[in-house]
Amino acid sequence: FLKDRCAVITGSTSGIGLAYAHALAKEGANLVINGILPADDAEKLRSGLESEFGVKALFSPADMTKPDQIAGMIAQAEAAFGAVDILVNNAGIQHVAPIEEFPIATWDMIIAINLTSAFHTTRAALPKMKAKGWGRIINTASAHAFVASPFKSAYVSAKHGIAGLTKTVALEVATNGITVNAIAPGYVWTPLVEKQIPDTMKARNMTKEQVINDVLLTAQPTKEFVTVEQVAALAVFLCTDAAKSITGTILPMDGGWTAA
Numbered sequence: 001f002l003k004d005r006c007a008v009i010t011g012s013t014s015g016i017g018l019a020y021a022h023a024l025a026k027e028g029a030n031l032v033i034n035g036i037l038p039a040d041d042a043e044k045l046r047s048g049l050e051s052e053f054g055v056k057a058l059f060s061p062a063d064m065t066k067p068d069q070i071a072g073m074i075a076q077a078e079a080a081f082g083a084v085d086i087l088v089n090n091a092g093i094q095h096v097a098p099i100e101e102f103p104i105a106t107w108d109m110i111i112a113i114n115l116t117s118a119f120h121t122t123r124a125a126l127p128k129m130k131a132k133g134w135g136r137i138i139n140t141a142s143a144h145a146f147v148a149s150p151f152k153s154a155y156v157s158a159k160h161g162i163a164g165l166t167k168t169v170a171l172e173v174a175t176n177g178i179t180v181n182a183i184a185p186g187y188v189w190t191p192l193v194e195k196q197i198p199d200t201m202k203a204r205n206m207t208k209e210q211v212i213n214d215v216l217l218t219a220q221p222t223k224e225f226v227t228v229e230q231v232a233a234l235a236v237f238l239c240t241d242a243a244k245s246i247t248g249t250i251l252p253m254d255g256g257w258t259a260a
């Protein structure tokens with residue numbers, strides 16, 4: 001049902017972003033994928049998506065800390081497909097450290113990638129979306145858009161921020177046929193989660209098993225990781241006509257985490 005739509009997905013070379021790409025392409029959407037990947041691997045990924053799903057796919061190496069590169073990515077999408085119909089702001093990184101030891105440059109980078117990049121993509125994509133009178137903006141927030149965990153000051157701040165941006169933009173475009181929502185997953189097993197285990201082991205003086213069971217899954221009443229396919233399926237639903245009245249929401253998919 002998304003044939004001839006163009007979906008731009010930031011941070012889509014891995015994890016949740018790649019699952020969004022698969023799920024949207026499966027519905028026929030053309031793709032602009034993005035992320036940090038060597039050119040050869042990016043080309044393999046791009047051509048693989050085209051042949052697997054029979055859609056057109058472009059790769060943008062835009063660095064989400066660089067406003068001019070972000071604007072270039074949106075311009076590239078519009079030049080190829082006319083307009084960005086579906087914008088998925090998903091790129092994100094994590095760093096785990098007590099605030100007194102949190103590197104200043106890492107704070108700035110997390111705010112830039114996890115929050116400010118969505119401001120840049122949104123402002124660039126909206127004029128053509130508005131002109132078409134249809135659009136879907138989907139931001140990947142987190143359970144950390146609602147609640148905090150220690151040692152994740154930048155990430156929690158950025159995710160609370162993306163919730164505010166989501167609601168604000170939703171109000172601004174409410175009469176333009178554009179919905180703006182965020183999905184707030186709990187712990188999803190992806191490279192982002194896997195990579196924070198060593199730092200959490202250090203920060204909390206724990207074994208890997210203790211981090212998985214006593215830190216990560218302890219917050220999640222289901223005691224199961226959310227899957228990338230489940231997150232992507234919600235994004236697809238948000239693109240349907242049935243979802244046109246859902247806007248300005250932060251939708252938890254967290255195994256009950258934020259119910260507690």
Ligand code: NAD
Nearest residue numbers: 011012013014015016035036063064092142187188190192
């Ligand atoms: P991931 O590490 O698998 O993927 C991150 C993606 O972002 C990759 O494609 C990477 O190349 C890209 N990226 C990183 N820095 C970038 C930059 N400067 N410019 C462009 N792209 C960049 O992580 P993931 O777990 O799939 O996370 C995706 C999103 O989901 C993030 O916003 C994350 O905060 C959010 N999230 C993840 C979880 C989880 O448990 N994994 C839970 C809630 C929210």
